[in-house]
Amino acid sequence: MIPRYSRPEMTEIWTPETRFRIWFEIEAHAMDALAEIGVVPKEAAKVVWEKGRHASFDVERIDEIERTTKHDVIAFLTHLAEIAGPEARFVHQGMTSSDVLDTCFNVQLTRAADLLIADVDALLAALKRRAFEYKDTVCIGRSHGIHAEPVTFGLKMAEAYAEFSRCRKRLVDAREEVATCAISGAVGTFANIDPRVEEHVARAMGLQAEPVSTQVIPRDRHAMFFATLGVVASSIERLAIEVRHLQRTEVLEAEEYFSPGQKGSSAMPHKRNPVLTENLTGLARMVRSYAMPAMENVALWHERDISHSSVERMIGPDATVTLDFALARLTGVIDKLLVYPERMLQNMDRLGGLVHSQRILLALTQAGVSREDAYRIVQRNAMKVWHSYQLAGRADIDFMTELLVDPEVTAVLSEDQIREKFDLGYHTKHVDTIFARVFKD
DSSP, X not given: OOGGGOOHHHHHHTSHXXXXXXXXXXXXXXXXHXXXXXXXXXXXXXXXXXXXXTOOOOHHHHHHHHHHHOOHHHHHHXXXXXXXXXXXXXXXXXXXXXXXXXXXXXXXXXXXXXXXXXXXXXXXXXXXXXXXXXXXOEEEEEETTEEEEEEEHHHHHHHHHHHHHHHHHHHHHHHHHHOEEOOOOGXXXXXXXXXXXXHHHHHHTTOEEOSOOSSSOOTHHHHHHHHHHHHHHHHHHHHHHHHHHXXXXXXXXEEOOOOTTOOSOSSOTTOOOOHHHHHHHHHHHHHHHTHHHHHHTTOOSTTOOSTTHHHHHHHHHHHHHHHHHHHHHHHHHHHHOEEOHHHHHHHHHTXXXXXXXXXXXHHHHHTTOOHHHHHHHHHHHHHXXXXXXXXXXXXXXXXXXXXXXXXXXXXXXXXXXXXXXXXXXXXXXXXXXXXXXXXXX
16 A cells, blocks of 8 residues: 555555454454353453453564464464463364454455445535536537537536446445355364354354355455446546546646646646546556456365465555545545636637537438438538638638538528527537436435
8 A cells, every 4th residue: 555545544444453453353253152152151252352352462463473373363363362361262263264364354345345435425426516516518529539519517527426326336236245254164164163153243243144155255256346446446537537638738628726836847837737637547547457366366276275365465455545545536626626618618619610510410301301412511511611620720611601601501491490500509408307317316
């Protein structure tokens, strides 16, 4: 985890101190269940709880023990015995290391998912506010990066809102996918531990009992979790790239907030670069990259191996911490985004009305002209304007004017009919309908 791209609440989930605290809770809850069914003395379970509950697990001491044992769970149990005393001999009865490791990992992932869902909620609130703020602000829609037809900037924000609403649902589903617990012992048969222990630990830790575990919780669950994080990252990148394109000098319809004292370039004092959204593009690449090793972790040898372990020690914290940071950064970008409606209109007018070409095409076909001939007539006039734009950077002839003097057009369409096809309101008449679909509340 790189501090530059980390936030403390998510980072805390992955600290050694948090991990050992979760390990202790798993072991202590298991002891409670074992005591309840008469496998270990109730007094021993009570002592372990009392001595461990307020203990500060010494990370350096555990690391020191592990240098000898070469086994992290045994090192922890040895340290716990130093804290709890003789009663610690009843800890870990019938359990195997994966019972602790896998259950802990899933606790961490569910906690991380809760933070990520809250992050998305904050982003959704910002997107909704900006969507309604610019619901009727007309701008040009682009396909292939080229002017197409008018949309509104509010629709762009509404589209992102709908996408991140789906992301939220996926995160909720991903959380449910990994919220399982396994306390089933060696090779998952419960031979040395009662299934009731697993059920008790699962309830205590806010999880569900894994229906069948080998000696590990099946890694298809984790593959789905990290794949979901990758999809969310892709949605972040999609919106970040939209902002980056809109901030280009030739476009400049919106840009990241540029704070007082901020510097855009060490060499060129005039620069205002989209550094936040460029950063988000890079972070999205990293989060997506963690999905592949998670998928490769699914295929383990027989009932277990540990080829997945080193992978998860890296991708668990790195993927969740990075995505948490990225979501928060994107929320800040959207919340403070500078929007320039006047520039949007200027850009739309640069092509001399070409954005209304489809309406003329449809009007000609409805007036009896074949589609092939209608397309030829409209394109012929459009290309005159287009070439004018290519030469001057702004069309110095007008599409409507060209149509009004084209005999093939005026033969079937009146001047009023032609002029009516250049009404911007035509393109925005269903914005309210779309908003009602997206913002159902």
